[in-house]
Amino acid sequence: MTDKIEISIRNLYKIFGPDPKSALEYVYAGTSKADLLNDHGHVLGLRDINIDMRDGDITVIMGLSGSGKSTLIRHLNRLIEPTAGQVEVDGEDVLAYDEEKLRTLRRQVMSMVFQKFALFPHRTVAENAGTTLKVRGVAKHDYLKEAHKWLDRVGLQGYGDHYPHQLSGGMQQRVGIARALTSNSPIMLMDEAFSALDPLIRTDMQDLLLELQKELHKTIVFITHDLDEALKLADRLVILKDGHIVQQGEPQYILLNPNDPYIEDFVSDINRARVLRVSSIMTPLDDSGVPPDAHGEVAHDDTLESMITRSGGDTSHSYLVMRDGQPVGTLEMTSLVKALVPRVASEAGARKY
Amino acid sequence: MATYDFLFDGAGLRDWCDTGKTGDGPVSMADLLAKTGVSEEQTAWNLPFPSLDELNEACGSIAQSRDLTKGVENSFLAAKDALRFVLDPITQPLSWLLESTLSVFEATPWWIMFPLLMIVVYFASKSVRLVIFVTACLLFLAFVDHYDHAMQTLAIIFVCALLCVLFGVPIGIAMSRSNRLQRMTIPVLDMLQTLPPFVYLIPLIFLFSVTEPKLYGIAIILYAIVPVIRLTDLGIRLVDKDVIEAADSFGMTDRQKLFGVQIPLALPNIMAGINQTIMMSLAMVVIASLVSAPGLGVLVLRGIRNLELGVGLVSGLGIVLLAIILDRVTKSALDRVNAAQKH
Ligand SMILES: Nc1ncnc2c1ncn2[C@@H]1O[C@H](COP(=O)(O)OP(=O)(O)O)[C@@H](O)[C@H]1O
Numbered sequence: 122m123t124d125k126i127e128i129s130i131r132n133l134y135k136i137f138g139p140d141p142k143s144a145l146e147y148v149y150a151g152t153s154k155a156d157l158l159n160d161h162g163h164v165l166g167l168r169d170i171n172i173d174m175r176d177g178d179i180t181v182i183m184g185l186s187g188s189g190k191s192t193l194i195r196h197l198n199r200l201i202e203p204t205a206g207q208v209e210v211d212g213e214d215v216l217a218y219d220e221e222k223l224r225t226l227r228r229q230v231m232s233m234v235f236q237k238f239a240l241f242p243h244r245t246v247a248e249n250a251g252t253t254l255k256v257r258g259v260a261k262h263d264y265l266k267e268a269h270k271w272l273d274r275v276g277l278q279g280y281g282d283h284y285p286h287q288l289s290g291g292m293q294q295r296v297g298i299a300r301a302l303t304s305n306s307p308i309m310l311m312d313e314a315f316s317a318l319d320p321l322i323r324t325d326m327q328d329l330l331l332e333l334q335k336e337l338h339k340t341i342v343f344i345t346h347d348l349d350e351a352l353k354l355a356d357r358l359v360i361l362k363d364g365h366i367v368q369q370g371e372p373q374y375i376l377l378n379p380n381d382p383y384i385e386d387f388v389s390d391i392n393r394a395r396v397l398r399v400s401s402i403m404t405p406l407d408d409s410g411v412p413p414d415a416h417g418e419v420a421h422d423d424t425l426e427s428m429i430t431r432s433g434g435d436t437s438h439s440y441l442v443m444r445d446g447q448p449v450g451t452l453e454m455t456s457l458v459k460a461l462v463p464r465v466a467s468e469a470g471a472r473k474y
Numbered sequence: 475m476a477t478y479d480f481l482f483d484g485a486g487l488r489d490w491c492d493t494g495k496t497g498d499g500p501v502s503m504a505d506l507l508a509k510t511g512v513s514e515e516q517t518a519w520n521l522p523f524p525s526l527d528e529l530n531e532a533c534g535s536i537a538q539s540r541d542l543t544k545g546v547e548n549s550f551l552a553a554k555d556a557l558r559f560v561l562d563p564i565t566q567p568l569s570w571l572l573e574s575t576l577s578v579f580e581a582t583p584w585w586i587m588f589p590l591l592m593i594v595v596y597f598a599s600k601s602v603r604l605v606i607f608v609t610a611c612l613l614f615l616a617f618v619d620h621y622d623h624a625m626q627t628l629a630i631i632f633v634c635a636l637l638c639v640l641f642g643v644p645i646g647i648a649m650s651r652s653n654r655l656q657r658m659t660i661p662v663l664d665m666l667q668t669l670p671p672f673v674y675l676i677p678l679i680f681l682f683s684v685t686e687p688k689l690y691g692i693a694i695i696l697y698a699i700v701p702v703i704r705l706t707d708l709g710i711r712l713v714d715k716d717v718i719e720a721a722d723s724f725g726m727t728d729r730q731k732l733f734g735v736q737i738p739l740a741l742p743n744i745m746a747g748i749n750q751t752i753m754m755s756l757a758m759v760v761i762a763s764l765v766s767a768p769g770l771g772v773l774v775l776r777g778i779r780n781l782e783l784g785v786g787l788v789s790g791l792g793i794v795l796l797a798i799i800l801d802r803v804t805k806s807a808l809d810r811v812n813a814a815q816k817h
């Protein structure tokens with residue numbers, strides 16, 4: 122993972138309606154989404170979005186239905202045009218692209234996976250997976266070969282000649298992923314890609330995605346309305362509400378320091394012991410060096426759940442936290458237990474609902 | 475003394491009216507009746523509607539209804555030469571096409587035509603049962619000496635339906651891409667579909683000579699092209715928005731999208747349109763025998779004109795058989811398309 126910013130979104134606004142430009146003035150002046158709709162007949166899609174997405178990260182955008190997630194992700198490949206703002210991909214201003222350059226961007230830089238799969242029903246699985254190469258004019262023999270390679274990779278050996286309707290939902294979405302991977306693009310956009318799947322299959326697909334990502338290091342923008350899924354996948358989490366960002370940052374940090382009652386609501390139902398990791402709640406080592414009374418060493422990315430098992434529930438224990446063979450902090454079991462209880466929003470300095 | 479005299483007298487228009495009164499104007503039925511001296515007393519109950527004829531009686535300057543129809547006729551006749559000058563050369567290929575197709579169908583011996591049709595039916599439907607059924611129908615028609623007429627009808631339908639598809643599908647595609655074009659085209663299609671077929675024939679008869687094949691060719695095409703246009707437009711508009719969005723997201727050009735996604739996915743609807751177009755061509759080709767279209771319709775017409783009940787009924791049965799054949803074959807082709815892209 123590098124620190125290079127692959128996608129940068131600046132002051133992005135989107136308003137749906139007959140005259141978005143003049144409605145934008147009201148939004149700049151602070152009109153709320155509800156007022157804009159009632160008084161001016163325009164729908165506020167996005168308000169002042171600023172996100173930097175790092176190369177090789179999975180950036181998860183989370184929010185309830187209607188919060189503008191799909192609208193936001195469609196600005197990246199310009200399936201939707203913004204009302205105001207900038208979108209830069211790899212340092213280039215995407216909004217300045219002409220039709221030809223935009224097509225190249227969609228063919229070679231970004232590929233998309235859809236909630237309802239959106240496979241071509243009249244083409245075989247292999248042809249579907251090869252679509253992204255076919256539109257570039259690659260010969261049939263070559264794109265089918267590449268398609269089969271990726272179908273194998275997502276666990277669909279031998280299904281190349283089937284038609285999409287012959288496959289289950291989970292398998293269809295594997296085709297959707299293979300189709301995006303075949304394009305060999307550095308960026309993958311996934312709009313609620315797993316939301317239509319059964320919980321067990323969804324877990325499988327999440328594991329598949331993480332496994333692929335370990336190998337491919339793509340820049341992934343993943344959209345979900347499910348916090349468990351977000352926490353499992355995210356390197357970085359962006360939380361949307363009514364078209365604006367309420368909080369963004371490290372998922373563990375947001376979980377421990379929610380800045381809004383809206384997020385409190387989200388995080389209160391989470392199994393924190395399973396999600397939080399030792400490094401998020403440890404006390405970093407200071408100059409005083411390694412304390413002598415530790416009950417043992419733990420890895421920085423152990424979950425709290427595994428620590429509870431290990432300590433046998435004894436809150437008096439403390440451990441030395443190790444990263445790459447070096448001690449980086451200490452973990453008191455008492456602070457671990459405190460971290461299991463969600464903080465109340467008012468304490469966290471959050472405001473009005 | 476006419477009923478509405480008071481109108482013109484009251485308005486002080488009597489002089490103007492009288493200047494228009496020419497004694498030798500066309501004599502209307504009302505005038506004749508008036509001359510017989512049967513003059514009824516004027517009451518509120520038999521107050522005539524102030525129609526053109528009635529007003530003309532009161533004021534000679536007002537035109538009669540017959541002048542209106544005469545005017546329409548005259549203006550059409552005046553435009554006719556100009557229209558012909560443009561339309562005649564454009565539509566001439568249709569005449570050639572119909573004539574040559576008819577002569578090919580007629581010249582091909584039955585022992586070549588039968589296997590050929592069987593092969594076509596098989597490839598359209600992939601159903602042996604349907605091939606047997608079609609062959610049996612054709613054998614029956616040939617056995618009762620209606621084969622030649624049936625082939626003529628088939629030839630005309632073949633040409634006209636083909637042209638309907640050739641023009642109708644692109645028009646439908648254009649309509650599906652532009653709401654404005656759709657708004658402008660739909661009233662025209664509605665009109666073409668609701669006008670009784672006889673009405674098409676009237677202006678066409680004046681434009682072209684009755685002996686020209688293109689006369690009935692145009693009538694059939696105008697009548698039968700509507701469903702294929704409508705269903706192509708509808709079919710493309712009904713293609714799943716998500717799939718179109720996916721096509722866009724992978725950077726497909728409009729062309730790739732049209733031929734690779736929209737038309738294949740609209741194909742079931744387009745095929746349904748073609749089926750209806752063929753059936754409507756058949757209906758119209760029978761009527762078109764009034765204007766010299768050859769085929770089974772001629773026999774039906776003979777049955778009506780000469781009161782030859784048997785001739786009319788048997789050829790009617792021939793038409794029914796032909797209709798069933800065409801419908802079954804196109805429907806089973808449609809079913810195959812449907813089955814291939816079940817969602
Ligand atoms: N084409 C459109 N016209 C008008 N309003 C729209 C359009 N697309 C989306 N919206 C509105 O924008 C908001 C965000 O929609 P969307 O991005 O689809 O939300 P999400 O994907 O988070 O469920 C919603 O209020 C929706 O009604």
Ligand SMILES: [Mg+2]
Nearest residue numbers: 190191192313
């Ligand atoms: Mg959505």
